[in-house]
Amino acid sequence: MKANNLILQFTSKIIFFIIFFFAVHIFFAGHYTPGGGFVGGLLMASAIVLLVISFDLKTVQTILPINYMYMTATGLIVAVGTAAFPMLLNKPFFTHFFDYFTLPLIGKTSLHTAALFDLGVFLVVVGVTMTIIQTIGEDE
Amino acid sequence: MINFLLIPILIPFFMGMILMFCQKHVGLQRFLSLITLLAASVVSFFVMLKVQADGIQTVTFGGWPAPFGITMVADGMSTLLVFTTFVLSLFIVWYGFESIGVGREKHFYYPGLMFILTGITGAFTTGDIFNLFVFFEVLLMSSYLLLVLGGEKKQLRESIKYILVNVVSSALFVITVAYLYSVVGTLSMADISVKIADIGQPGIITTIAVLFLMVFGLKAAIFPLYFWLPSSYAAAPIPVLALFGALLTKVGVYAIARTYTLFFVHDLSFTHELLLVLSVLTIAAGCIGALATFNAIQIIIYNIVIAVGVILYGVAQMNEVALEGAMFYLVHDMIIKAALFMLVGLVIYVSGTANLRKMGGLIKEYPVLGWFYLIAAFGLAGIPPLSGFVGKLLIVQGGFAAENIWSSLFILASSLLVLLSVIRIFLYAFWGEPGVRQKINPKSYRQMLVPTVLLVVISIAYGVGSEWVAPFMDTAAKALMDPGIYVDAVMKGGE
Numbered sequence: 344m345k346a347n348n349l350i351l352q353f354t355s356k357i358i359f360f361i362i363f364f365f366a367v368h369i370f371f372a373g374h375y376t377p378g379g380g381f382v383g384g385l386l387m388a389s390a391i392v393l394l395v396i397s398f399d400l401k402t403v404q405t406i407l408p409i410n411y412m413y414m415t416a417t418g419l420i421v422a423v424g425t426a427a428f429p430m431l432l433n434k435p436f437f438t439h440f441f442d443y444f445t446l447p448l449i450g451k452t453s454l455h456t457a458a459l460f461d462l463g464v465f466l467v468v469v470g471v472t473m474t475i476i477q478t479i480g481e482d483e
Numbered sequence: 484m485i486n487f488l489l490i491p492i493l494i495p496f497f498m499g500m501i502l503m504f505c506q507k508h509v510g511l512q513r514f515l516s517l518i519t520l521l522a523a524s525v526v527s528f529f530v531m532l533k534v535q536a537d538g539i540q541t542v543t544f545g546g547w548p549a550p551f552g553i554t555m556v557a558d559g560m561s562t563l564l565v566f567t568t569f570v571l572s573l574f575i576v577w578y579g580f581e582s583i584g585v586g587r588e589k590h591f592y593y594p595g596l597m598f599i600l601t602g603i604t605g606a607f608t609t610g611d612i613f614n615l616f617v618f619f620e621v622l623l624m625s626s627y628l629l630l631v632l633g634g635e636k637k638q639l640r641e642s643i644k645y646i647l648v649n650v651v652s653s654a655l656f657v658i659t660v661a662y663l664y665s666v667v668g669t670l671s672m673a674d675i676s677v678k679i680a681d682i683g684q685p686g687i688i689t690t691i692a693v694l695f696l697m698v699f700g701l702k703a704a705i706f707p708l709y710f711w712l713p714s715s716y717a718a719a720p721i722p723v724l725a726l727f728g729a730l731l732t733k734v735g736v737y738a739i740a741r742t743y744t745l746f747f748v749h750d751l752s753f754t755h756e757l758l759l760v761l762s763v764l765t766i767a768a769g770c771i772g773a774l775a776t777f778n779a780i781q782i783i784i785y786n787i788v789i790a791v792g793v794i795l796y797g798v799a800q801m802n803e804v805a806l807e808g809a810m811f812y813l814v815h816d817m818i819i820k821a822a823l824f825m826l827v828g829l830v831i832y833v834s835g836t837a838n839l840r841k842m843g844g845l846i847k848e849y850p851v852l853g854w855f856y857l858i859a860a861f862g863l864a865g866i867p868p869l870s871g872f873v874g875k876l877l878i879v880q881g882g883f884a885a886e887n888i889w890s891s892l893f894i895l896a897s898s899l900l901v902l903l904s905v906i907r908i909f910l911y912a913f914w915g916e917p918g919v920r921q922k923i924n925p926k927s928y929r930q931m932l933v934p935t936v937l938l939v940v941i942s943i944a945y946g947v948g949s950e951w952v953a954p955f956m957d958t959a960a961k962a963l964m965d966p967g968i969y970v971d972a973v974m975k976g977g978e
Contacts, residue, residue: 416503423500427493430486436555437544 384468422463703735805881812874835921
């Protein structure tokens with residue numbers, strides 16, 4: 344099984360970052376065009392899975408020492424917290440807010456609370472996918 | 484506070500997330516779970532009072548106008564069920580401290596509980612048929628976790644069966660919702676009710692009604708779709724079994740009651756007649772099952788099936804008396820089933836077997852357990868003034884009013900069979916020669932006995948004090964009987 348996978352390991356180091364940035368791009372594109380937290384999260388998870396395939400689970404766990412269960416829970420809290428926040432202002436659950444801001448470098452940008460919700464979804468998807476893959480991958 | 488009705492759903496949801504962080508701290512998890520359930524019970528009680536005082540409460544997500552956004556609706560029926568759910572789970576969780584085992588507690592038993600409660604209460608509260616599906620999935624996912632947690636051979640085998648049945652029924656659910664959407668073009672339950680009334684329920688809608696009966700019938704375990712229930716539930720540990728037995732099938736019953744009083748009310752001679760026949764057959768099948776087995780757990784499990792039949796029989800009458808009876812009986816059955824499972828769990832704990840033939844003579848050593856079991860058994864059968872009586876009386880009264888004389892008499896007669904089935908446990912386990920015993924820890928026995936006894940006391944109070952509960956049941960039944968009340972509340976609230 345331990346063949347010479349130098350080429351795979353070398354390319355996956357580079358491709359990991361390409362997929363990672365593409366996932367971020369898809370995540371931010373999601374508000375007006377196809378994409379969003381779910382697809383972005385799946386892409387992100389696939390990037391990590393690529394590392395797992397080319398190295399192995401132990402190595403990846405040392406590179407990315409993340410407890411994916413906590414990641415899922417954090418994502419849930421971010422997502423539902425964003426949805427529940429308007430309740431404090433006596434607006435219906437899930438009401439979203441947005442406005443235009445002038446940011447340095449980027450310029451005039453619209454910022455939505457929906458993006459925060461999507462960030463939660465992103466974390467949940469990565470967390471759940473990686474938990475499943477790790478659990479299945481662990482037993483030999 | 485327009486979101487008030489959402490708070491009972493959100494409390495366990497948030498706590499489930501937080502509990503995921505305290506995986507290894509069992510003591511903290513227990514404490515937080517109890518606090519959460521207590522808080523949720525109190526808040527849901529106030530929501531119930533508010534609905535009783537000010538009428539149906541609604542909130543539409545994201546501030547969208549009513550038929551387009553997802554509306555959450557708290558009416559009499561849903562708030563009653565939500566309140567009962569939290570009170571029951573409080574006692575079940577308390578009982579579980581001693582019996583569920585640290586292994587399960589360290590592997591997301593409490594988060595699973597919190598998420599299943601989110602799903603159940605959400606399903607009771609939602610006013611959108613697709614959102615109902617989503618909450619069904621939430622509670623099913625958590626129920627898979629709770630059922631398989633522990634990884635015993637029996638659990639793994641039964642979980643596969645349970646998951647397969649539910650995946651198939653979920654797929655059918657989505658397909659049925661798609662059919663309904665393609666006909667009426669809306670998913671808001673209030674709007675569906677209006678649209679169906681407009682077109683006067685042609686044949687296609689009646690077909691969809693039967694499909695819905697199949698989908699929810701699989702969850703609620705009506706005849707002939709109850710086949711998966713006895714063996715699957717038996718695989719779960721007692722606290723989980725109590726939770727499933729008291730709550731899960733009731734979600735299916737609720738969904739049938741909701742759709743059959745809100746949507747499909749224009750062709751009663753077909754849909755409700757079918758429901759009536761099926762409910763009578765369900766009772767018959769449940770009675771046969773309960774009398775045929777010598778396994779104490781199975782007897783109570785088959786009694787779930789019987790109760791589902793009785794409640795749906797009340798729904799099938801479609802008059803206010805019977806619906807009020809169905810509400811009374813629904814809440815009664817949730818309480819008493821949880822209590823019975825906890826009692827039988829104790830019987831099994833002290834005797835070390837579920838086989839009635841091997842038990843015996845427990846009354847000398849465990850008199851409190853014995854007598855409270857007897858009270859709970861009488862309550863289940865509906866001996867006045869205990870809790871099952873009022874509900875069954877009203878259901879049968881409604882049955883007579885709807886001129887279903889024979890089937891109503893059958894319901895009455897079935898009470899005797901129910902009594903016989905549960906009294907058999909009493910006779911075998913508590914009377915007679917001493918049977919097998921298991922060495923037990925008296926402290927944990929007492930700690931399990933306290934919540935059990937309290938729950939039986941609640942069921943007694945519910946029966947004796949039915950005069951105080953009656954106004955709530957009355958409101959619930961009125962809203963079920965007249966879809967207009969529900970529709971108006973949703974459409975008005977969305978502005």
